[in-house]
Amino acid sequence: MxxxxxxxxxxxxxxxxxxxxxxxxxxxxxxxxxxxxxxxxxxxxxxxxxxxxxxxxxxxxxxxxxxxxxxxxxxxxxxxxxxxxxxxxxxxxxxxxxTGVVLQESGHVPESTPRSVVGLWASLSSRLDDVDDILERVGLTHRRDTSVQKLSGGEKRRLDLALAVWGDPEFVVLDEPTTGLDPASRQTLWGIVRDLRAGGTTVxxxxxxxxxxxxxxxxxxxxxxxxxxxxxxxxxxxxxxPAVITFDVRPGALPPAVRTRFDGLTVSRVRRAHRELDAVEIRTTSLPSDLLDLLELAREEGLPMDSLRATPxxxxxxxxxxxxxxxxxxxxxxxxxxx
CATH class of the missing domain: 3.40.50.300 (P-loop containing nucleotide triphosphate hydrolases)
Structure with missing residues (x-):
């Protein structure tokens, strides 16, 4: 059998x-x-x-x-x-x-250039890529022959990233890649990360x-x-x-219906622009529906609200x-x- x-x-x-x-x-x-x-x-x-x-x-x-x-x-x-x-x-x-890795800190020979750094990496890596293409990818083409010691902090991090993404690894680890960078350099690196994800790379x-x-x-x-x-x-x-809804009303003007409707409501007396007001805060896990209910109650009660904010x-x-x-x-x- x-x-x-x-x-x-x-x-x-x-x-x-x-x-x-x-x-x-x-x-x-x-x-x-x-x-x-x-x-x-x-x-x-x-x-x-x-x-x-x-x-x-x-x-x-x-x-x-x-x-x-x-x-x-x-x-x-x-x-x-x-x-x-x-x-x-x-x-x-x-x-x-x-796998490609960007460490928190890295060191390059100060007199080297991005082109020579990536070229050396190319000779050591089993992955294949093109030096000029990878420098263009990270926005360093115009600085490829500039010594590393003259690069800005953001440009040095882009050089680190060039080594990490050389040959399109499937997985890239970025350890504090934007620490110490200015907002413009940080946005540039964010764009590179988004491009990596769009290309299927895990980050x-x-x-x-x-x-x-x-x-x-x-x-x-x-x-x-x-x-x-x-x-x-x-x-x-x-x-x-929870999300938070805040607004100001005249002292004592908050209708009982609003207090009853929202359990997570608190009121504190504040002084703004030389006048006293009641600052109202509502903490909620249902921001859209609670905000809609608040606006409807304010309309029904004729309640003017100053500085209304809804913050997720x-x-x-x-x-x-x-x-x-x-x-x-x-x-x-x-x-x-x-x-």
Missing amino acids: QTTHRTNTSHGGVDRQREEHDLVVSARGLSVDHGSYRAVDSIDLTVRRGEVFALLGTNGAGKTTALEALQGYRPRSAGDLTVFGEDPLHASAALRAR LLTTHHLEEAESLADRVAIMHEGRVAVTGTLEEVLAAR ASLEEVFHAVRRGEIGDGPVNGSTEED
Whole structure:
């Protein structure tokens, strides 16, 4: 009697295979110790193909240590960590070839030029590209024969980025790429990151500029005291904090109907332009509907409102809530690292 073995092709098996294929970075229970001090404490983290993932952290959160482990520079103490399915601590040449890195600080020979720096990199890299093309890509064509010591801070970071994206790696790690840059240089680098994502490159970005993460990231994680305090899409993370509606009214003029309608309403007496007013603040997780209700009530009650503002939650507010311990560990809004 012949027995036939069949491969499991159930939807669950196919979905699992597709999910594993889509993961560039997978960390499960990752811990890293510095002697007796646990700098990274059992974190779960995934970075998916084609996304920009922002890894943020409070001071001493363990973000840099986690990044060092991910790049294979530091051994882990516990847990599992893979990049493209490989342990980065024992990365093959093939894995190295798929990854580009911009470190927080880099050094080039001051008398060298962008053309010579990239040319040297080309001779060392297994990836293929064109020196002039890559300099044009990062906006350094006009400075290609200028000595590195004469480049601005933004131009030096673009040179670092040129080396990282040489040969179109599938995965690029950007460690604080815009620290110390002026706004114009920062915008230039943001444009390069957006181009990378549009071309299908996966980007892991660490930054202290929260507006940078808001502008660029598809998903974010915020670390605090060695753990991932919150992670999810930008929308999910921002939904962890309420939006705020504020306006001013004459003292004592706020109708009871408005007070009754909004539970998260507070009133404080302020002095603006030499007159006293009641400053009203409404914290809400349903900004569109609550703002519409407020405007309708104001119309019905004949309530004039000065300086009306509706402000969605910001990543900065979430960050400080994490720092104060107001937001707990892990995914938000029911999302998981497996979704």
